[in-house]
Amino acid sequence: METDMTKGSPLPIILKFTLPLFLGNIFQQLYNMVDTIIVGRFVGPGALAAVGSTGTIMFLVIGFSQGMSTGFTVLTSQRFGAGDGEGTKHSVANGTILSLFVVVFMTGISLLFMKPLLRLMNTPDDIFSDALTYISIICIGIVANVFYNLFSSFLRAVGNSRVPLYFLAFSSALNLLLNLLFVITFQWGVAGSAWATNISQAISAILCLYYIFKKAPGLAPLKHHWRLNWTDTRHQLSVGIPMALQFGITASGTMIMQSAINLFGSTAVASFTAASKFQNIAMQGMMAMGQTMATYTGQNYGKGDIKRIKKGVRLALGTEFIYAIVGSIVVCLALPHALLLFFSGDVDVSAMLPWAKTYIYLCAVFYIPLSTIFIFRNTMQGCGYGFLPMMGGVVELIARLVMAVFAIRFVSFPLSCAGDPAAWVSAALFTGIAYIIVMKKVEKKMSS
Template sequence: MKNENLLTEGNVFRVLLSFSVPFLIANVIQALYGAVDLMVIGWYCPPESVAAVSTGTQVTQIITSMVSGLTLGGTILVGKYTGMRDEKRTERTIGTTLSVFAIVALVLTLVMLLLRVPVLEALKTPDASFDMAKQYVTICFCGIFFICGYNAISAILRGYGDSKRPMYFAALSCVLNIIGDVVFVKYMGMGVAGTALATVGSQAVSMVCSIIYLNRRKFIFTFRLKNFKIYPELARELAVVGIPISFQECMVRLSFLYLTSVTNRLGVSAAAAVGIASKYDVFAMLPATSLASALAAITAQNYGAGKLKRAGQSLAAGIGFAFLASSLFFLWAQISPQTMIGVFNSDPAIIEAGIPFFRSCSYDYLAVSFVFCLNGYMNGRSKTVFTMVSCCFGALALRMPLIWLAYTYCPENLAVIGAIAPAVSGFMAAYTMVFVLRQIQKDKRSRF
């Protein structure tokens, strides 16, 4: 399969849009997994089930964040060697990435199954929801191999410059997930377990279909056992680039898990409201997260090709697009937060608890447009240590202590708790912008 998706040529704006729009659609589709799970549970099951799925989803998102961080390392390396037109090293990078992820998947499965109860206890999962949350995460953890494989293949394709096929695979998985949710929950009465089975099963089918399709299309890498080799030098490079990204994703997710543990102590209504808000966070921030990941691939290819100015132009365009798109959700949250909550659950207590939280936390939709895109650009340059330190500082030194202070001194005020995320993101955007501008100036001086 000849690569006709080089990101180093053509109009900057057109390339960014044509590459990032399928990326955005794929991410929207993936986000529908958790949203559909929560909707179906909210429609056909009691509030305790909603709290169980929202808490369980927060736990499984740690795995997804860890995996997506490592796979982004694969995207960056594949993008770099694709930009350098080094097909042999590109193929070896793909083989190394997939082999490493097979091992990581098996280790994660064992570790998370052993830690599932302590993790749920640490999150202060409500007693009424505990057993159901445990059931949910157990099934999801058994499907970690498919989560790793599914994300790794998509990330490799994006690094190669192809964002359309991952979108098709995500669409297949989402359709299967929706069908599974309705069948397992509504018609078979499996409740929380049904939503977990639908998610894992849909990703498994999508992963297998993607492998069959790519082999038939003669992709640069052939999915055969003999090609799954770990090349030490590439594995080290993957670790250097990917582990910091994975670690920062986990620390950010940890800070939001801490928020979940705090709001779980405020009762089922508050826990459900914040759980619903977390679903909107995913959708509202999708333009920023999608463009950030797209920028990582675009920047990696252009740096591999020595086109530094083009990478900077892509960053500026990405921030503009992300901000405009995220503004739509921000305005909705400010004007009519009750309708946002009502999409998932019509319980008056949940709506009342959620309105002030939605209005304050929605400012984060705008702030992360800058943070994510700037980090995506830096990741594409393999400056992943900086983004790791920055994100860990924001999560551990700012967000978590501020949540603790808010809970300690004004526990009933969800508006204050919700305002913490945008305040931290705004601060991070400011100092990251300064760092990026300095790097761009250094690039200009190095060329003279």
Template structure:
């Protein structure tokens, strides 16, 4: 364990092996993280009932909203730590850890209390069908209670990833994923808590992984040298927030757009809601897997920006586009060739199974062929984050969301549920165009690859 918990320099060595060794643990970690989300859906659909499966799916956009804030703060902390580590600012890294924990964990407690109070109002706004209201409320309430652990995990993982150590979070996440699945089975099959058992299993496994990751961060900080004790720094907080807020705004806007569409979809009834929730979970697995590659690219670029290696940044971007394109091709082929078999895995035999799968496949057939657009957008977003062009990154996501908000009801009224599905390709097309133009402009501007003169100075 002592040799495992150490930083890694991403500014030296051939870019492809470095990127692969750095990104594969993050990719695997995202897979395991999504695996226990899929396990929730499988257990809900096969051992509790399709109504609970629909409830879990309905909560998903709300939980993504929570994750948006937590992951945004983690990304901001990660990019700052990457840049400082790449330029040799080790004491700034240690101070950033203390600053992030002292500020963001109390924020998570406030958000938890706000979320618990707002739960009934959120479900009313989502137009959740009456028969699905109780299980949806139970799941969302317990999930919200675990927000402090979610924040702690994202911040700690952000620090480790920012210092090039993507292997340690993977180990803890694998342990957490298996723990979650085992608890799912115990709390549903042996202690019949129903959908509350699924949410409680997520809370407990998140608590375990977050505390273990925090322990790893503390050990890694001691390896950086410098002063024995780190301290709170207002300049560092401002810099972390400068990097984090655009990412938070992006994810919040995305979640808001998704919530607006969820409201429309719920109006088509429980069968459509359930079929969509299954298909959207598969969609989430793909998108979040690409996000792992994007986050790896951000860390790679941020360290190389700190070291002033512009050519290496461009190489990393091109390599990630190739890797993402290969992964996307495999996913598109699988879902279009055998999508019904994939979706049926999550639905127990019942009279509505065929209708539920048909509803999910309506989403798949329209949305999945446009995954190549998603790949280009997510990888380019990672590049923009890495070089610190957070406003451009944010604008690409806001444009995506505006399409969802403006066209959702219009498309639904004119083309029914298929019109709703077409919102995804339309939004992706606009967002991808904005982020690619922004990256091309940044790539032609040498100043974009220079470290800010406003970075906090090292302590004497």
């Protein structure tokens, strides 16, 4: 099921590869939404707010780990595109070993500093205990999350976007069943929801690993591949570290934004949580196109076809613009109905709606600049350039920080919510310029 993206008409290849990624991302978001929906309906709005208040921390911890391990797979994509079978296997083994170090480091650090971090973020006292319980258990499961994303990224690097989708769909169904069992039957509260997530993702990782060794011989390392290679390590870290820092910097900005929102109480936090979870569904098409461009660019960069990379970017941008316009309309119209999923009948959803509308309406206007970030950022990373995409994260951080400072200064919920749109517009301008700079460097490198 490998796909050579260096041949044929780019748009059909891009769309065919993106669709399974899009469906997989939807399953991943439903996977995450199951926690909030079941907790919100069967434990209460306070528990939903507790889970929601940790969302930005999860993005920081899990995103940093995923960014590092996903960066390790860029080399795999490039070597596959270049037809280097032996090098492809070496990159898989080397990336797996490096990911083990990432998991040990991130698990230890996150558990050590989680409690003071929640205090620093102004987490309301009435949800603090549940928030700490939930995020601590999620951090224990970093190993499952990282290796599912690593193994599925290896498969995507060689053009296989369908198999990770199948395993994720199975795991999502399992996550739902385990949430129902642990939260409703066993009444484990937020802890049950967190353990359901960890167990389901661990099974996804095992299934992907099994498939690689049984069905994807071009990826499966042999005994002599399992050693750290300095050349591979240097290359993978040069891409993985900036990608991890980009996630970490972006997450730091969202944490600052979350800190401002936390000041408005658990009702505002619960409303914001439900709205942002719903919006994340709409964003998955943009993310999937970005993931596709990382693989597409990596393979064509390995082959040395810069013209094909540029053509693919133009086609992807046109597709993203259409998707962004449709997505913005859908989320605004569907928001009142979507909120009903997160709360039981005894909760006054009408009290939640104004908070949620403020956030969604502000964001929906800026989906087009948001969509360009995923294209430009992943294209640069597919070429092996990690610094400028990382600096795009710095731009987002600064924008969210400025908006959060004003929001806290003027005690304004709309200004708190405006942190995302401000970050998107700023990063879109930066990454667009950075993409032009990187393409000129790539052209110069390939012509020399």
